[in-house]
Amino acid sequence: GAVVSQHPSRVICKSGTSVKIECRSLDFQATTMFWYRQFPKQSLMLMATSNEGSKATYEQGVEKDKFLINHASLTLSTLTVTSAHPEDSSFYICSASPGTGGGNTIYFGEGSWLTVV
Amino acid sequence: QKEVEQDPGPLSVPEGAIVSLNCTYSNSAFQYFMWYRQYSRKGPELLMYTYSSGNKEDGRFTAQVDKSSKYISLFIRDSQPSDSATYLCAMKPYGGSQGNLIFGKGTKLSVKP
Numbered sequence: 560g561a562v563v564s565q566h567p568s569r570v571i572c573k574s575g576t577s578v579k580i581e582c583r584s585l586d587f588q589a590t591t592m593f594w595y596r597q598f599p600k601q602s603l604m605l606m607a608t609s610n611e612g613s614k615a616t617y618e619q620g621v622e623k624d625k626f627l628i629n630h631a632s633l634t635l636s637t638l639t640v641t642s643a644h645p646e647d648s649s650f651y652i653c654s655a656s657p658g659t660g661g662g663n664t665i666y667f668g669e670g671s672w673l674t675v676v
Numbered sequence: 677q678k679e680v681e682q683d684p685g686p687l688s689v690p691e692g693a694i695v696s697l698n699c700t701y702s703n704s705a706f707q708y709f710m711w712y713r714q715y716s717r718k719g720p721e722l723l724m725y726t727y728s729s730g731n732k733e734d735g736r737f738t739a740q741v742d743k744s745s746k747y748i749s750l751f752i753r754d755s756q757p758s759d760s761a762t763y764l765c766a767m768k769p770y771g772g773s774q775g776n777l778i779f780g781k782g783t784k785l786s787v788k789p
Contacts, residue, residue: 565719593775600684602764602781603720616775652719665710665777670719 562586563655565668572643572675579639580671582609582653588633589655594626597650597670609636609653643675679703682765682780691789695752699765699780702746706778707770709741711750714762714782723763724750755787 564583572578582592590611595603607628608616615628625647627639636655640647652670682699689695697711707728712720724739726732726748732739738751748767752759762782769776 563719591775600781602779605775605777608775650717664722664725666722667712667719670717672717 563666563668569672577641582636584634584655587657592636592655594638595652645675648675680778680780684781686784688786693755695755697750697763697783699748705769706767708768709748710766712764757787757789760787
């Protein structure tokens with residue numbers, strides 16, 4: 560079964576509103592979680608690294624004020640898309656690993672489809 | 677040149693065929709190599725995980741890494757319609773965190789009954 564859970568799996572929102580996506584590690588604690596975005600027929604692009612108890616680290620070109628990340632516990636990270644616009648419509652995926660070592664297996668959530676109308 | 681190159685396909689094969697999926701890369705520091713399967717509108721699922729060069733087999737799946745050629749492959753034997761999905765290669769250097777994971781664009785595979 561899934562070890563990383565995302566919710567909601569699909570959400571439609573109106574332009575200008577905010578949407579929150581949750582990512583939970585079910586069987587392990589994760590001090591770090593990662594958020595990706597995937598456009599149709601494109602690869603996964605890392606948006607940010609979510610660090611428990613501290614600020615997230617954003618990749619170049621990703622607006623930190625638009626994509627708010629909160630990693631309040633060792634099993635939960637949230638991504639909030641603020642003032643969403645149609646161009647934010649995409650597939651958002653989180654991932655986590657049971658450890659920090661380079662050889663640890665990386666698990667992905669089921670993904671969240673966001674459609675902004 | 678992109679760090680990881682993967683033919684997007686689509687690749688269509690008859691049921692029972694042997695499928696070969698490949699990725700090339702340019703960064704010689706990559707040491708961990710992974711293959712993920714992604715069904716439509718779902719998150720990636722880890723299939724195979726290899727460290728450094730060599731082969732690894734798991735059921736109908738075999739992963740090969742040729743670091744001298746900077747080339748990795750995933751073979752699927754006796755392919756089934758349920759194998760129809762997009763297959764993503766991913767890799768990262770030794771000591772690299774998950775944030776250093778680089779993905780290919782994915783190859784879309786269709787197995788026809």
